[in-house]
Amino acid sequence: MLSRILKRIAISIPVLVGVVLAIFIMLRIVPGDPVTTMLGEHVNPAVIEKISREMGLDQPLHIQFIKYVANALQGDFGTSYRLNRNVTQIILDAFPNTVKLSLLAAAVAWLIGIVAGIVAAIQQNKLLDRLFMGGALMGVSMPVFMTALVLQYVFAFKLKWFPVSGFDSWQAMVLPAIALGWNSAGSIARMTRSNLVEVMQNDFIRTARAKGLRENGVIVGHALKNAMLPVVTMMALQLSSMLSGAVLTESVFGVPGIGRLAVNGIETRDMPLLQGTVVFTTILIILGNLIADLLYNVLDPRIREGA
Amino acid sequence: MGETMILDIKNLQSHFFTAKGEVPAVDGVSIQVPQGKIIGIVGESGCGKSMTAMSVMGLLRYPGRVVGGSIALAGRDITHLTPKELSLVRGNEISMIFQEPMTSLNPVYPVGKQVREAILLHQKLSKTEAKERVIDIFRAVGIPEPEKRYYSYPHQLSGGLRQRVMIGMAMVCHPKVMIADEPTTALDVTIEAQILQLMKKLCKEQGTSIILITHNMGVVAEVCDYVYVMYAGKVMEQAETFALFDHPSHPYTQGLLKSIPKLDEKAERLYTIEGVVPNLLHLPKGCSFCTRCDQAQERCFVQKPCLYEAADGHGVRCFQYESGGQLDE
Numbered sequence: 001m002l003s004r005i006l007k008r009i010a011i012s013i014p015v016l017v018g019v020v021l022a023i024f025i026m027l028r029i030v031p032g033d034p035v036t037t038m039l040g041e042h043v044n045p046a047v048i049e050k051i052s053r054e055m056g057l058d059q060p061l062h063i064q065f066i067k068y069v070a071n072a073l074q075g076d077f078g079t080s081y082r083l084n085r086n087v088t089q090i091i092l093d094a095f096p097n098t099v100k101l102s103l104l105a106a107a108v109a110w111l112i113g114i115v116a117g118i119v120a121a122i123q124q125n126k127l128l129d130r131l132f133m134g135g136a137l138m139g140v141s142m143p144v145f146m147t148a149l150v151l152q153y154v155f156a157f158k159l160k161w162f163p164v165s166g167f168d169s170w171q172a173m174v175l176p177a178i179a180l181g182w183n184s185a186g187s188i189a190r191m192t193r194s195n196l197v198e199v200m201q202n203d204f205i206r207t208a209r210a211k212g213l214r215e216n217g218v219i220v221g222h223a224l225k226n227a228m229l230p231v232v233t234m235m236a237l238q239l240s241s242m243l244s245g246a247v248l249t250e251s252v253f254g255v256p257g258i259g260r261l262a263v264n265g266i267e268t269r270d271m272p273l274l275q276g277t278v279v280f281t282t283i284l285i286i287l288g289n290l291i292a293d294l295l296y297n298v299l300d301p302r303i304r305e306g307a
Numbered sequence: 308m309g310e311t312m313i314l315d316i317k318n319l320q321s322h323f324f325t326a327k328g329e330v331p332a333v334d335g336v337s338i339q340v341p342q343g344k345i346i347g348i349v350g351e352s353g354c355g356k357s358m359t360a361m362s363v364m365g366l367l368r369y370p371g372r373v374v375g376g377s378i379a380l381a382g383r384d385i386t387h388l389t390p391k392e393l394s395l396v397r398g399n400e401i402s403m404i405f406q407e408p409m410t411s412l413n414p415v416y417p418v419g420k421q422v423r424e425a426i427l428l429h430q431k432l433s434k435t436e437a438k439e440r441v442i443d444i445f446r447a448v449g450i451p452e453p454e455k456r457y458y459s460y461p462h463q464l465s466g467g468l469r470q471r472v473m474i475g476m477a478m479v480c481h482p483k484v485m486i487a488d489e490p491t492t493a494l495d496v497t498i499e500a501q502i503l504q505l506m507k508k509l510c511k512e513q514g515t516s517i518i519l520i521t522h523n524m525g526v527v528a529e530v531c532d533y534v535y536v537m538y539a540g541k542v543m544e545q546a547e548t549f550a551l552f553d554h555p556s557h558p559y560t561q562g563l564l565k566s567i568p569k570l571d572e573k574a575e576r577l578y579t580i581e582g583v584v585p586n587l588l589h590l591p592k593g594c595s596f597c598t599r600c601d602q603a604q605e606r607c608f609v610q611k612p613c614l615y616e617a618a619d620g621h622g623v624r625c626f627q628y629e630s631g632g633q634l635d636e
Binding site: 206208209210221226299 | 395396397399405412416424429460476
């Protein structure tokens, strides 16, 4: 098991290096010089040159890259151009907000998603099934920014039940959590339902019934664990992608999290900030994948064996 | 037969309600199971033998349903039990093992736990006591290293071992009747003999009656006391095993027995019963076997034969034995 984990981590390193390299090059290819963006259009070229030199932007790309990686390995992702603060510190300040939002969204989404999926599977093709699956389909199909805007308009602007934006009270967290979680809940519910319906066709379900288990016992005791295997993987992946910044949700509701940082970084050509957030989220996604993989191992004895 | 019947199935009818129409999968089947005996049900695929078993276990799922007849277990009618009552009977008084040992066990739980569950459902034992019982039954069904195997997952066991686990699960609560639906079809011939002997032995020791469903006449000859031959949802012939093999009376049974290749006869081609099992949606008006019968007469095509008594305890659904008197209505 331990060697498997180490192997997986080892495989992740090239991925990480590749992502850093790609973002590094892309940011330098896109039009828009960070110094010009910062200072405005009509500034003395000599000043621009001087500042560029101070920031090390005049050096060849490969030197810049090596320096960046060397510093990053020590936990230093540079200083934000715009905020003039250490990027690592900025990310660590914003991360708790994203964590709160993600955990809240995930908890609600998974609870609702799994329960709705199970109920829908049991009530297959009946009213509750149609109702839940309709809701799930909406969650899956509606773009997050639209869900967020509609929720904001109806419940914050019109009904005034929740604040329009911000993230300083629990009321303020409700709408962003729903906007972010609905989509996840939808896919979890659909997957739980279809897996459960499929698992219930298996021979071992008939064995469980023949043993004398009541229908609920059959579903909870025998079908659910089998049906949840792929769902758990999906949950781990969802959480890691939520944590790595719900860019749209955070933007719409003004949540000061990782996603907002990335958007700010793009808008202001703040290369260190953007690079920092991308590297950080890459690490989160890789971790999420790793956890999903390990969970699968724990849950499915057949895969555990093959390890 | 003057013995007490532990299981008495009378005129059982189970139909499937499909988009194309009502399919009479089990069409008036009566089967008597005396205590401690092994009853065989034979027939081709789709003749209704598995459906009869599923009906008895209350395992028929939508769109299938028992529409008539009665099933009495030790004198108690179990045809129309509530789910709760049914769960107390299943696995406890009547149990079942299935054709596919590969898929009949839950892949994500250790096999010992799955057997223990059957005990905990029906008996007031602690988990530790139940575990000991599981290890005992594993030993009884010939699973080597039962303490270790308790924690094995199904995929770590061979097909033969898995079927032994299934038999253990079915026998652990000392049921009155165990239904074995083609228990050896998926196994090697050498394992098949072991499993059959095991079932025979357990049946003797515990006084459990067995309904053995098979399409293999050899298996019937080896273990069964009494045989029912089914065709298109009906019992065509029923007799003690010896009598059936000695005087196969129904043309269908005769065909089945003739289809077994013999080593001492040189034949250019193996014998087959011509034609196929009729579509249950469009059964012939008369005898359901008439279209394939080499002895069919005119009335066979227009009139349904009853089960006639050809000899003592030997029933045949064929007009040739009409003089023996009716056994069913």
